[in-house]
Structures are given as C-alpha cells and as structure tokens.
Amino acid sequence: xxxxxxxxxxxxxxxxxxxxxxxAVLKTIYSMYSSALYGxxxxxxTHTELAEDVLQExxxxxxxxxxxxxxTKGRLFTWMMNIARNLSIDKLRSxxxxxxxxxxxxxxxxxxxxxxxxxxxxxxxxxxxxxVSNLKPDLQAVLDLxxxxxxxxxxxxxxxxxxxxxxxxxxxxxxxxxxxxxx
Amino acid sequence: MxxxxxxxxxxxxxxxxxxxxxxxxxxxxxxxEMAALHPEVRTELASIEEAMEQYAIQNAVDPSxxxxxxxxxxxxxxxxxxxxxxxxxxxxxxIIQLDTxxxxxxxxRYALVACVALLVVSIAALFVTYNKLTAAHNEIVSLNIDKQxxxxxxxxMEFENAGLENMIAMHDxxxxxxxxxxxxxxxxxxxxMVYWNKENKSVLINYAAMDxxxxxxxxxYQLWALVNGKPVxxxxxxxxxxxxxxxxxxxxxxxxxxxxxxxxxxxxxxxPTMEKMLVMGGV
Numbered sequence: 504x505x506x507x508x509x510x511x512x513x514x515x516x517x518x519x520x521x522x523x524x525x526x527a528v529l530k531t532i533y534s535m536y537s538s539a540l541y542g543x544x545x546x547x548x549t550h551t552e553l554a555e556d557v558l559q560e561x562x563x564x565x566x567x568x569x570x571x572x573x574x575t576k577g578r579l580f581t582w583m584m585n586i587a588r589n590l591s592i593d594k595l596r597s598x599x600x601x602x603x604x605x606x607x608x609x610x611x612x613x614x615x616x617x618x619x620x621x622x623x624x625x626x627x628x629x630x631x632x633x634x635v636s637n638l639k640p641d642l643q644a645v646l647d648l649x650x651x652x653x654x655x656x657x658x659x660x661x662x663x664x665x666x667x668x669x670x671x672x673x674x675x676x677x678x679x680x681x682x683x684x685x686x
Numbered sequence: 687m688x689x690x691x692x693x694x695x696x697x698x699x700x701x702x703x704x705x706x707x708x709x710x711x712x713x714x715x716x717x718x719e720m721a722a723l724h725p726e727v728r729t730e731l732a733s734i735e736e737a738m739e740q741y742a743i744q745n746a747v748d749p750s751x752x753x754x755x756x757x758x759x760x761x762x763x764x765x766x767x768x769x770x771x772x773x774x775x776x777x778x779x780x781i782i783q784l785d786t787x788x789x790x791x792x793x794x795r796y797a798l799v800a801c802v803a804l805l806v807v808s809i810a811a812l813f814v815t816y817n818k819l820t821a822a823h824n825e826i827v828s829l830n831i832d833k834q835x836x837x838x839x840x841x842x843m844e845f846e847n848a849g850l851e852n853m854i855a856m857h858d859x860x861x862x863x864x865x866x867x868x869x870x871x872x873x874x875x876x877x878x879m880v881y882w883n884k885e886n887k888s889v890l891i892n893y894a895a896m897d898x899x900x901x902x903x904x905x906x907y908q909l910w911a912l913v914n915g916k917p918v919x920x921x922x923x924x925x926x927x928x929x930x931x932x933x934x935x936x937x938x939x940x941x942x943x944x945x946x947x948x949x950x951x952x953x954x955x956x957x958p959t960m961e962k963m964l965v966m967g968g969v
Contacts (some may be wrong), residue, residue: 539739
C-alpha cells in the first residue's frame with residue numbers, strides 16, 4: 504500500500520508528455536499509478552489474471568486516448584480511475600468473465616485463494632475496512648456499491664431500498680469523512 | 687445563483703457522482719458549466735477528487751511485474767533486452783517437451799531393437815535345439831537296431847553253445863557212435879553229424895555240427911538209414927534257421943550200414959530222391 508511514487512515532473516508536464524506520446528512517460532505514469540489503479544480493479548475483479556488484463560487494457564486506453572483528456576474537467580488520476588473502473592465493470596458484465604468463473608481451473612483457484620488471503624477480496628469486509636474503519640456502516644455500504652461494484656447511484660438505491668436522495672447524501676457524507684481522515 | 691442555492695447544489699451530492707463518473711453526459715456537462723462559473727464548485731470538486739485519489743492510494747495493490755512487460759510489448763515500447771527474453775521464455779517449454787518425447791522414443795526404439803534381437807536369438811536357439819533333438823532321435827533308432835542285433839547274436843550264440851556242449855558230451859560217452867556224413871558230388875562242401883546210440887538205438891542230429899545248402903519254402907531235409915542196401919526214412923528236419931533246439935531227435939533204427947540226407951518236398955518222400963542227395967557216411 505505504497506503512496507504515489509514521486510516524479511520529478513509536475514502534473515502539467517506529465518500530461519503534456521503523455522499527450523505527445525513520449526515513450527518514457529508511460530513508464531513513469533505506470534510506476535506512479537499502477538498500484539493505485541490496480542487496487543481498485545482488483546477489488547472489482549477478484550480473479551487475478553483477469554484483473555491484470557484489465558490493468559493492461561486500462562494503460563493501453565490511457566496511452567491511446569490521452570489526447571481526449573481535458574485538464575479543465577478534472578484531475579489526471581480521476582480520469583484514469585474512471586477508465587479503470589469502467590473497463591473493470593465492462594469486464595465484470597461480459598460473457599468472458601462469466602465463462603471464466605464457470606471454467607476456473609485449479610491453478611487459478613490457487614492464486615484466487617492466495618489473493619483472498621493476501622490482500623483484500625471482499626470490499627464489504629476486508630479491503631475498505633483498513634481505510635474507512637471510522638466510516639459508519641451505512642455510509643460504507645453505499646460507497647462500496649458505487650465505487651467497487653459498479654452500481655450507479657440509482658441501482659444502489661434500489662439495492663439498498665433507499666430513496667435516491669438518501670443514497671446521494673450518503674455518498675457525499677462518506678466522501679466528506681474520507682476527506683477529513685486525509686486532512 | 688445565490689450563495690444559498692450554490693451551497694445546496696454543492697451539498698446535493700451531484701459533484702461526488704460527477705467524480706465517480708455516475709452522471710449522464712448532460713448532467714456532467716451541467717456540472718462542468720457550474721465549475722467554470724463558480725470557484726466554490728471547482729474547489730469542492732478538487733477536494734472530492736483528492737479524497738478519492740487518496741482513498742485509491744491507501745488501498746493500492748501492486749500488480750505482478752510481468753504486467754508492465756506485457757503492456758510495453760503490446761504498445762511496442764519494450765526495450766531490446768525484453769524482446770530477446772520473451773521468445774526464449776516462449777520456446778523453452780517446447781524444447782523440454784521435445785526432449786522428453788525424444789528420450790521416450792529413444793527408449794522405445796532400444797526396447798524394439800532388444801525385442802527383435804531376442805526374437806532372433808530365440809529362433810536360432812529353437813532351430814539348434816530342434817536339430818539336436820532330431821540327431822538324438824536318429825541315434826536312439828540306430829541304438830535300438832544295434833540292440834536288436836546284439837540280442838539276436840546272443841540268442842544264436844546260446845543256441846550254438848548248447849549244441850556244442852551236447853556234442854562234446856556225446857563224444858565222451860561210449861554209448862554214442864558219431865557218424866560223419868560227407869558231401870557227395872552234387873554238394874561237395876556239405877557235411878553233418880549223426881549220433882546213434884548203441885544201447886537204445888536212438889538217432890540224434892546236431893545243428894551246431896551241420897553245413898547243408900539252403901532249401902526253399904516248399905522243401906526240407908530227410909534223413910535216411912541204409913539197412914542192407916535199402917533206404918529207411920528216419921524223418922525230416924528243417925534248415926538250421928527254422929530249428930528251435932540245437933539237438934533234434936530222429937526215428938530209432940535197429941541196424942544200419944550208412945546214413946544219408948536228401949532234399950525232399952515238405953513232409954518227406956517214401957523213397958529218397960537220389961539226385962538230391964547231399965551227404966552220406968558209413969557207420
């Protein structure tokens with residue numbers, strides 16, 4: 504759970520280099536953000552091999568669509584994180600993923616179990632717990648659904664049988680809690 | 687927009703949903719518009735983004751090292767050394783597989799050669815054994831023939847021995863007169879002995895001391911005694927190879943001046959056939 508590796512480049516310089524497709528910058532971005540992105544991907548997709556495939560796809564997409572990134576609309580990490588989450592959720596809902604769950608062989612099961620023991624598989628219990636232990640369970644439940652399970656806030660409201668407004672409020676409350684804990 | 691309205695907008699949670707990517711394109715455009723207009727919205731968005739970024743960093747998980755290698759390979763950005771590494775790693779298991787296959791095939795080939803060699807040796811051994819067996823069989827047959835020869839020799843010698851012993855015994859005794867019958871003109875090499883007992887007048891012939899020409903199936907010998915110039919039959923006898931005893935007792939005769947043997951048809955004749963006389967001898 505390392506913090507971001509510091510780069511000598513500032514974020515605007517990094518973005519410029521990325522948009523100019525400087526090969527060296529990809530390695531820099533990868534070393535800076537791959538663990539943080541993989542942390543999210545691997546919680547959405549617990550199958551190690553598939554999660555790593557998605558991480559690769561994420562960086563391919565970052566590399567190929569860097570030109571579409573607009574700094575005025577948000578931070579670079581937010582943009583990359585949304586690519587990672589969208590690809591993860593797409594994978595989770597794809598036929599490939601459903602088949603791979605049915606056809607998991609012994610080898611995969613071993614790494615699957617290892618992964619469960621080593622890191623965090625179930626976002627309801629393990630992974631998020633370390634960070635948001637002071638987050639109230641009802642706040643955490645909503646954030647987990649939206650952040651780690653690919654639910655829209657509308658779907659989360661249906662799932663939790665809560666009014667849409669309540670779900671929105673709880674998401675905001677959860678993030679405010681997080682902001683406090685980081686400051 | 688009033689300060690109260692702006693606060694309500696910020697607190698509605700729509701900015702969080704924007705950062706989480708959970709808004710429709712129209713809603714997202716609206717947020718961007720608001721951010722462009724109001725620094726408070728921009729500040730709030732930046733805080734939310736930073737919080738989510740920290741949240742992700744705190745929960746970071748290191749992927750395995752080969753993801754980066756694969757990624758650089760997919761994008762065609764990998765350094766030369768990794769280009770070399772990958773094909774080697776890909777080929778290695780193939781080589782191992784071929785090796786194991788080869789050694790298996792080699793082993794099987796050796797086994798096949800060994801089997802063929804064993805088969806050839808077995809066939810050769812079988813052939814040699816068969817030849818030896820045939821030779822042994824032939825030897826047994828020839829030994830059996832030899833054995834039969836020896837057996838018949840032994841019985842013949844026994845037969846002759848008995849005749850000779852008897853002859854010696856009669857020669858020593860005073861009762862017996864030995865008459866030598868010599869071959870006549872028709873068969874000069876023939877000879878035989880007749881033993882005549884002076885006491886009881888019995889007559890014996892001895893095959894052991896007999897040498898007469900062979901007769902055919904339908905003829906046999908007939909012994910005659912000449913009594914005052916007249917031939918008297920003393921009985922018939924077969925050639926020596928048909929005889930069962932060495933000594934054969936003939937008919938008795940009171941008186942005789944000579945003995946003779948002729949060849950007569952089976953069963954004998956009343957009068958001797960003079961031209962077929964073989965031997966003759968006086969008392």
